[in-house]
Amino acid sequence: MNLSNELQLPEFKIISKKEDDGVLYYNVEPIDDPSKCPHCNSLDFVKYGGIERFVRDMPLYGEPVAITILSNRFKCKNCDQTFTASFEFVADRSKITNRLKEDIKKRCLSGTISNLSAETGLSVATISRIIDEHIEEQESSWRYYTPEILGLSTITLGKKQRTLCIDIKRHGVVDILEKADKKSIYDYLVSKLSSEDIEAIVIDFNNPHRVAAYKACPGVDVIIDKYYTSREITRATNQELKRLNNGSLRWVILKNSSNLSLSESDELESGFSANPHLREIYETKERLYDIYECKTTSEAEMVLNKIIKTLPKDCKYFKELIDKIEDFSVEVFSFFENPYSSSCIQNAAKAVMSIEKQGTGYSFRNLRARILFNQDRKVAKAIIRKRVYGKNNHSSATCFNLMTGWRNEAIRYKEIEKSLGNYVEIEELQKLF
Numbered sequence: 001m002n003l004s005n006e007l008q009l010p011e012f013k014i015i016s017k018k019e020d021d022g023v024l025y026y027n028v029e030p031i032d033d034p035s036k037c038p039h040c041n042s043l044d045f046v047k048y049g050g051i052e053r054f055v056r057d058m059p060l061y062g063e064p065v066a067i068t069i070l071s072n073r074f075k076c077k078n079c080d081q082t083f084t085a086s087f088e089f090v091a092d093r094s095k096i097t098n099r100l101k102e103d104i105k106k107r108c109l110s111g112t113i114s115n116l117s118a119e120t121g122l123s124v125a126t127i128s129r130i131i132d133e134h135i136e137e138q139e140s141s142w143r144y145y146t147p148e149i150l151g152l153s154t155i156t157l158g159k160k161q162r163t164l165c166i167d168i169k170r171h172g173v174v175d176i177l178e179k180a181d182k183k184s185i186y187d188y189l190v191s192k193l194s195s196e197d198i199e200a201i202v203i204d205f206n207n208p209h210r211v212a213a214y215k216a217c218p219g220v221d222v223i224i225d226k227y228y229t230s231r232e233i234t235r236a237t238n239q240e241l242k243r244l245n246n247g248s249l250r251w252v253i254l255k256n257s258s259n260l261s262l263s264e265s266d267e268l269e270s271g272f273s274a275n276p277h278l279r280e281i282y283e284t285k286e287r288l289y290d291i292y293e294c295k296t297t298s299e300a301e302m303v304l305n306k307i308i309k310t311l312p313k314d315c316k317y318f319k320e321l322i323d324k325i326e327d328f329s330v331e332v333f334s335f336f337e338n339p340y341s342s343s344c345i346q347n348a349a350k351a352v353m354s355i356e357k358q359g360t361g362y363s364f365r366n367l368r369a370r371i372l373f374n375q376d377r378k379v380a381k382a383i384i385r386k387r388v389y390g391k392n393n394h395s396s397a398t399c400f401n402l403m404t405g406w407r408n409e410a411i412r413y414k415e416i417e418k419s420l421g422n423y424v425e426i427e428e429l430q431k432l433f
């Protein structure tokens with residue numbers, strides 16, 4: 001075995017190697033002495049005793065690597081100061097080689113800390129410190145990106161309400177805000193984004209989001225899309241059934257009438273004759289969904305008014321929902337003029353939740369980093385594909401080549417990136433986890 005080549009560290013020669021308890025220990029010596037005194041640049045210095053430095057390096061053969069550098073101290077005859085040699089592969093005073101640090105930074109947002117610790121032999125605390133450093137670097141180079149159609153969705157992460165910000169047009173996660181209150185959203189829209197470039201904001205039934213949206217972006221269309229209303233209709237229907245204490249036909253009642261099989265229709269009819277209140281619930285639900293059969297805002301408003309007039313007295317949960325729709329009527333009916341779908345928000349929310357599951361116990365900051373900054377090659381590739389070349393202009397393979405051999409493209413890409421800011425592809429986010 002050629003020991004001198006094994007670590008691929010041209011600054012050193014390996015003196016000895018041993019394996020102990022699953023760790024590879026190397027003793028190495030610098031090949032060259034320093035060329036000059038770092039204090040005064042004098043060439044006139046002498047050896048002044050030995051010194052040992054212990055550093056961790058990249059795992060080898062699947063085992064953690066520890067290197068002891070057997071080096072010398074030197075004394076300058078000109079300025080009388082002592083010094084030790086500096087090395088390219090490890091920063092002065094660092095206990096981790098540069099390449100190991102870079103490798104950890106590259107992988108730390110997708111793997112777990114305990115795995116990295118086991119692989120490298122570094123303590124959890126040291127790895128956490130490297131991750132913090134990495135997150136800080138990424139945060140400072142993150143360029144806020146303003147989509148034309150912004151989706152804001154409340155999402156619960158770490159038992160707290162957060163705000164997921166989505167580029168609805170390009171299906172990208174633009175950001176995740178730590179809080180979901182009015183002030184946080186407003187500050188984000190005004191100070192981080194170019195709020196004047198936002199044309200429409202899709203929200204759920206969330207008043208703070210709505211207030212912040214209108215205040216930060218006057219004249220913007222604020223929309224509650226079909227999905228959110230449908231979710232509320234399902235919820236209210238469930239509550240009404242619970243009120244009746246009748247859950248036996250729940251799934252059939254929740255089904256869209258056009259999707260009912262013959263036997264299900266029969267089941268429903270016999271359920272209705274046994275309890276006429278079930279029919280009321282079923283029909284109100286169907287009529288609420290009918291709102292979305294409408295083509296225009298005025299048609300939809302007419303349908304809602306009809307429901308209000310004929311709403312059974314006991315259906316207090318439907319009443320609450322209708323009150324809510326009326327409260328948010330501008331936004332709900334705005335959907336008919338601006339039919340943006342929030343389905344990509346649901347996909348993003350699912351991906352984000354699964355990332356949270358993997359990183360249980362991580363701070364919000366860490367979690368945000370895992371979502372936004374975990375841009376491995378796959379994600380970067382997709383971003384280049386979509387944003388620089390247009391989605392359909394290049395195959396993935398071509399783009400991969402562009403990505404790996406992009407010297408000429410780099411400048412152009414960087415310029416475009418700079419003007420666009422960052423976001424993370426939802427599709428790619430889903431694939432990663």
Ligand SMILES: [Zn+2]
Pocket residue numbers: 037038039040041042076077078079080081
């Ligand atoms: Zn000197």
